[in-house]
Amino acid sequence: xxxxMIIGQYVPGxxxxxxxxxxxxxxxxxxxxxxxxxxxxxxxYTILTVFALSSMFISRVPIRFILKGLTxxxxxxxxxxxxxxxxxxxxxxxxxxxxxxxxxxxxxxxIAISMRFFLLILMTxxxxxxxxxxxxxxxxxxxxxxxxxxxxxxxxLALMMSISLRFIPTLMQETDKISKAQASRGVxxxxxxxxxxxxxxxxLLVPLFVSAFKRAExxxxxxxxxxxxxxxxxxxxxxxxxxKRDILVYLLFACAxxxxxxxxxx
Amino acid sequence: xxxxxxxxxxxxxxxGDEQPxxxxxxxxxxxxxxxxxxxxxxxxxxxxxxxxxxxxxxPQEGEIIIDGQxxxxxxxxxxxxxxxxxxxxPDNQFVGTTVQDDVAFGMENRGIPREEMIKxxxxxxxxxxMQEYHMTEPHRLSGGQKQRVAIASxxxxxxxxxxxxxxxxxxxxxGRTEIMSTVSEVQDKNDLSLITITHDLHEVVQAERVxxxxxxxxxxxxxPREIFAKKDELRKIGLDVPFxxxxxxxxxxxxxxxxxxxxxxxxxxxxLWTLHSRT
Numbered sequence: 001x002x003x004x005m006i007i008g009q010y011v012p013g014x015x016x017x018x019x020x021x022x023x024x025x026x027x028x029x030x031x032x033x034x035x036x037x038x039x040x041x042x043x044x045y046t047i048l049t050v051f052a053l054s055s056m057f058i059s060r061v062p063i064r065f066i067l068k069g070l071t072x073x074x075x076x077x078x079x080x081x082x083x084x085x086x087x088x089x090x091x092x093x094x095x096x097x098x099x100x101x102x103x104x105x106x107x108x109x110x111i112a113i114s115m116r117f118f119l120l121i122l123m124t125x126x127x128x129x130x131x132x133x134x135x136x137x138x139x140x141x142x143x144x145x146x147x148x149x150x151x152x153x154x155x156x157l158a159l160m161m162s163i164s165l166r167f168i169p170t171l172m173q174e175t176d177k178i179s180k181a182q183a184s185r186g187v188x189x190x191x192x193x194x195x196x197x198x199x200x201x202x203x204l205l206v207p208l209f210v211s212a213f214k215r216a217e218x219x220x221x222x223x224x225x226x227x228x229x230x231x232x233x234x235x236x237x238x239x240x241x242x243x244k245r246d247i248l249v250y251l252l253f254a255c256a257x258x259x260x261x262x263x264x265x266x
Numbered sequence: 267x268x269x270x271x272x273x274x275x276x277x278x279x280x281x282g283d284e285q286p287x288x289x290x291x292x293x294x295x296x297x298x299x300x301x302x303x304x305x306x307x308x309x310x311x312x313x314x315x316x317x318x319x320x321x322x323x324x325p326q327e328g329e330i331i332i333d334g335q336x337x338x339x340x341x342x343x344x345x346x347x348x349x350x351x352x353x354x355x356p357d358n359q360f361v362g363t364t365v366q367d368d369v370a371f372g373m374e375n376r377g378i379p380r381e382e383m384i385k386x387x388x389x390x391x392x393x394x395x396m397q398e399y400h401m402t403e404p405h406r407l408s409g410g411q412k413q414r415v416a417i418a419s420x421x422x423x424x425x426x427x428x429x430x431x432x433x434x435x436x437x438x439x440x441g442r443t444e445i446m447s448t449v450s451e452v453q454d455k456n457d458l459s460l461i462t463i464t465h466d467l468h469e470v471v472q473a474e475r476v477x478x479x480x481x482x483x484x485x486x487x488x489x490p491r492e493i494f495a496k497k498d499e500l501r502k503i504g505l506d507v508p509f510x511x512x513x514x515x516x517x518x519x520x521x522x523x524x525x526x527x528x529x530x531x532x533x534x535x536x537x538l539w540t541l542h543s544r545t
Contacts, residue, residue, distance in 0.1 A: 134363045166363045169405035215358045222359035225320050225351045226419065227343065227375040235377050237370035237384075 009069060009128045016245060017059035017130045022139035024246040025127050028253050032123050035257055036116050043263040045115055051256045052122050061129045069125035070118075077114045084110035137161045138238055155231030163219070171212065178207050271426055271459050272296035272319060272349075277328035279314055288314050290482045291328070296427070301453060301460045303470035303490075306479030307504035312463050315479075316431040319461070320349050333426060347376065350420030354432040356412035357404070365391070365407070366400040369419045376423060383422075390418040393455065394448050410441025414448055421452065427459045428452075434469065446472070467493075467500070467508050471529045478503075495527045510534050 012018075017025075032048075039045045056066065090105025127136075141158035148154050179189060182203050189200050272295065279289040289311045296302050306312040317323040318330055321342030330337040332345050350372075353359045362368030366387050373383045391397045394414040404412060413433055420428055430449065434442040450472055453460045462469055470476045476493045478486040480503045486493065493500070497507045497515060514528050514537075524541065528534035 134367075162363055163361065166361070166404065169403070170357055173405065215355075218353065218355055218358035219361065221322060222351075222353055223361060223371075225322060225346060225353075226361075226372040227346045227423070228371075229343065229375065233377045234374050235379060235383070236374060237367060237380060237387075239380060 009065070009125065010132050011061045011065050011129050013060055013130065015058055015060045015130070016249075017055060017126065019245065020130075020249060021240055021242055021246050022131050022135040023143055023240060024242070024249060025131060026136070026139055026143065028249065029123050029127050031253070031257075033120060035260060036119055038264055039116070039260060040112075041263065041265050044260045045112065047256055047259045047263065048119055049115070051253070052119050052126075055126055056122065059126060059130050061126075065129060066122070066125060069129065070121055073117065073121050077117045080117065081110040081114040084113055133165050134162055134238070137165070138240055142240055155234070159231075167215070170215075171208070174211060175204065175208055179204050268297040268300065270295045271298050271333055273331040274315075274318075275329050275331070277318065277325045277330060279311075279318065279323065279325045279327075288482050289318075289325070292482075292484055293328075294477060294484060294487065296459055296461060298426075298459055299453075299457055300475065301450075301462070301473045303473035303476045304461065304463045304479060305465065305467065305470055305476060305493075305505065306485075307465055310479040310503075311482040312465075312479045313431055316351065316429050316461070316463050319427070319429060320351050321345050347423060348425050349427045349429065350423060350425035351429045351431060352413065352416045352420060352433040354435050356409045356416065356436065359416055360404045360412055363403060364400070365396060365402050365404075365415050368404070368415055369422050372419050372423045386422045390421045391415075393421060393452060394418045408441060409437045410444045413437065413441070413445050417445075417448060417452065421456065424456075425458070427461065429461045429463065431463045432465070433462075434464070434466070465505065467505060467511075478505075490529060491527050494529065 032052075036048060039048055085102060085106045086100065088106035088109045089101075089103050091103045091108075093101045094104050094107070095102040131139075137158050140161075141154055144152065144154045144157070183189065187200050187203055189197065189204075191197075192200075274292055274294050277289055277292045278287055280287045292311075292315070304312045304315060314323065318325055318337070319332065321337050324337065332341075333348050335341045335345060337345055360368055361371045369387045369390060370383050373386065378386075387400065388397070391400055394417050396411060396414050396418060399407065399411065399415075407415070416433070417428070428449075430445075434445050437445065446469065449460065449462070452458070462473065464470065470490050470493065473490055476486075476488060476490050477484055478493060478500070485503060486496070494507075494511050497511050500507055510528055510531055510533075514524055514534055517524060522538075522541065524534070524537035526533065526537060528537055
């Protein structure tokens with residue numbers, strides 16, 4: 001099994017963005033997703049783009065990882081651009097192609113909407129590229145903490161997430177082992193019609209499920225033996241702390257928002 | 267006489283009312299700072315004993331007293347602080363996403379402050395020689411390394427008793443030796459009672475006392491050397507006798523009489539030299 005396997009998209013690093021509190025990152029991205037829709041002219045778009053691109057450069061995540069994150073949405077970005085180009089009939093005609101007239105309004109609208117998509121994807125993938133899944137889990141546990149008052153099982157949810165993350169590589173290794181074992185018994189996973197291949201998955205899934213249940217039972221027993229009795233009175237080793245850098249980033253983001261609302265058209 | 271830390275008094279156990287008895291009228295004591303080995307073939311009830319000591323199971327008859335407390339629903343949480351356990355499967359007892367998170371898990375459950383946790387993580391990980399791996403994820407560790415982390419996480423809560431329930435059964439020979447030497451080192455340094463549960467006679471050699479289980483009953487209780495002398499009976503109850511013991515047996519049959527029952531190769535060799543220098 002591949003030993004350099006990394007869960008999710010996380011790219012290890014030690015940049016300012018990497019070291020930010022995960023709660024800061026989640027909060028900023030949450031609001032960024034909203035304010036992207038308020039940008040409506042060149043200056044306001046530029047402010048947001050500068051903010052997104054500078055965070056990208058500060059993170060020092062290699063461009064190819066960012067492009068990899070964008071691949072599934074390239075089609076969407078291009079499609080919306082073309083759609084706007086064809087459908088919007090505002091402004092002056094700048095190109096005439098027999099049946100179709102392309103308007104400047106359509107071109108601008110197309111660029112703007114595609115840009116919006118691009119910024120959204122870029123910022124959200126900045127979160128997953130610079131934050132380990134377990135940090136995100138911790139942040140979610142902390143941010144959902146108020147929901148405990150309404151009996152929402154916040155701690156249990158976070159523990160479930162962190163145990164799932166811990167067992168993903170283990171179960172992947174096991175899947176690999178089982179598929180090799182079944183292949184050696186003549187199960188064919190790679191050729192044949194789709195129906196046959198789907199059937200071939202059954203002898204892979206059944207042992208995997210059986211062993212996953214057995215693991216769960218043993219894990220529960222081991223956790224109990226180690227004194228686990230729910231979230232009450234538990235302390236935590238991993239600590240989240242708001243540092244000066246977090247406040248600085250919040251301030252910068254506030255400036256960007258202020259700039260956006262000052263420059264956008266009303 | 268040393269202080270008793272665990273007492274089993276006429277303990278009987280079965281998994282359900284219709285099920286056969288797994289343990290029948292079992293009584294024994296474990297003393298402070300002692301190394302006790304419990305050995306038996308599969309289904310002899312030895313793992314059940316481990317789970318009873320930790321309050322994971324409760325006996326139907328008889329009572330179990332741990333450090334003066336009877337095991338029951340109220341006392342299990344303080345008993346689990348005193349009795350730490352390492353299980354067989356290295357993967358299925360690793361809760362944390364990294365080594366240090368796993369060692370912290372038991373301490374987090376007990377509400378130990380963070381600074382104290384960091385201190386103890388360092389101490390226990392270096393005690394088992396896993397210090398440099400503190401940020402490693404479990405899937406990058408070998409079975410033996412995972413078991414050493416499991417030992418560290420038990421040590422972190424400074425228990426009075428450490429139980430290894432077939433903790434080496436799923437490891438390769440190298441991992442097995444690693445664990446056994448880690449364990450004996452750890453026992454030397456801490457004031458621990460150590461209970462190793464196994465079906466492998468090799469692992470009882472270092473113990474001070476051995477309890478042999480057969481069909482839910484105590485079959486014998488003695489020091490390792492006495493146990494090894496009963497090789498024929500051991501074979502009858504389904505235990506593998508180590509090669510050195512068989513060899514010594516054959517030598518005896520061939521007229522070469524070694525005085526002491528050898529526990530390992532060195533002792534056999536020494537016995538042979540003694541014999542050689544006499545003749």
